[in-house]
Amino acid sequence: MSAERSKGGTDDLAGARFGPRNARAGSEGLENNAANEFDRAKEAAQFILSQSKLRPKIALVLGSGLGAFADEFAGAVKLPYHTIPYFPRSTAIGHAGNLVIGKVGDTPVAAMQGRVHLYEGYSVYEVTFPIRVFARMGVEAVILTNAAGGILRELTQGRLVLISDHINLQGANPLIGPNDERCGLRFPDMTTAYDKKFRAIAAAEAVRAGTTMPEGVYAALAGPSYETPAEIRYLRTIGADLVGMSTVPEVIAARHSGIRVLGISCVTNAAAGVIDRPLVHTKVLEVAERVKGQFIALLKAVIPRIAAELK
Ligand code: HPA
Numbered sequence: 001m002s003a004e005r006s007k008g009g010t011d012d013l014a015g016a017r018f019g020p021r022n023a024r025a026g027s028e029g030l031e032n033n034a035a036n037e038f039d040r041a042k043e044a045a046q047f048i049l050s051q052s053k054l055r056p057k058i059a060l061v062l063g064s065g066l067g068a069f070a071d072e073f074a075g076a077v078k079l080p081y082h083t084i085p086y087f088p089r090s091t092a093i094g095h096a097g098n099l100v101i102g103k104v105g106d107t108p109v110a111a112m113q114g115r116v117h118l119y120e121g122y123s124v125y126e127v128t129f130p131i132r133v134f135a136r137m138g139v140e141a142v143i144l145t146n147a148a149g150g151i152l153r154e155l156t157q158g159r160l161v162l163i164s165d166h167i168n169l170q171g172a173n174p175l176i177g178p179n180d181e182r183c184g185l186r187f188p189d190m191t192t193a194y195d196k197k198f199r200a201i202a203a204a205e206a207v208r209a210g211t212t213m214p215e216g217v218y219a220a221l222a223g224p225s226y227e228t229p230a231e232i233r234y235l236r237t238i239g240a241d242l243v244g245m246s247t248v249p250e251v252i253a254a255r256h257s258g259i260r261v262l263g264i265s266c267v268t269n270a271a272a273g274v275i276d277r278p279l280v281h282t283k284v285l286e287v288a289e290r291v292k293g294q295f296i297a298l299l300k301a302v303i304p305r306i307a308a309e310l311k
Contacts, residue, residue: 065288073102163263229273
């Protein structure tokens with residue numbers, strides 16, 4: 001791996017990370033940086049595709065505790081993030097940091113075992129770089145999973161919830177900076193960011209498995225501190241049902257790239273102040289681990305139906 005390729009890893013977190021659009025607005029380097037994001041994504045995509053004969057149209061981002069699903073893929077190749085040109089490396093506990101290409105049943109998929117977050121110190125462009133790479137690989141649908149706090153009282157610990165919409169409170173947007181028309185539109189529509197057909201498929205598969213999957217609005221905050229009870233009351237007032245620290249930048253980048261999105265949250269805890277109990281990250285991982293079997297069964301049922309929908 002060349003020195004250039006190692007850029008974007010945790011080594012250079014404190015220094016000048018590559019930031020496709022990190023340059024100040026109005027500076028000369030800005031357009032080149034935006035163009036570079038496309039070229040970097042293309043290079044990473046070419047590298048990934050050179051490692052497998054499969055050509056996945058579906059990608060998964062497996063959040064906290066869910067990464068193990070990718071260990072079950074048939075005929076899989078596992079690419080540690082640090083081997084992929086420009087890929088960011090995950091530092092979060094419960095996020096393994098591999099891209100796995102393999103088959104779920106007959107469907108080829110690419111899955112990220114863990115993601116990177118803003119709270120790790122990555123820029124929003126680095127957080128969404130893998131989505132840019134998926135777009136260059138020819139991926140047409142992403143299934144984004146995460147752990148979330150339940151704001152709505154019915155969204156209790158262990159429930160899987162279909163994300164129907166989001167509220168971006170992360171103070172960041174991956175589309176800020178000059179727009180590269182090769183990636184997508186300057187002002188992408190977000191009216192149905194979470195694909196209605198995919199939501200219907202997932203809800204139907206939940207019913208078929210003998211449960212139900214409610215829908216909820218996901219509010220994304222930067223973290224890493226959990227919310228205060230006052231913040232949760234505020235979030236409830238503005239229409240949020242779930243709260244978490246990921247996913248939203250990825251959804252924005254995916255929609256910008258024309259990739260269809262399915263988002264599923266695993267409620268690992270009641271949000272701060274909903275019940276009188278402090279929040280502990282290890283507990284969050286424990287619950288994600290407990291629900292893993294049900295979550296994986298659902299994904300296995302949903303993936304072939306999404307694949308059929310893309311044909
Ligand atoms: N808040 C924010 N992010 C989370 C939570 C929460 O309560 N649970 C899991 N991820």
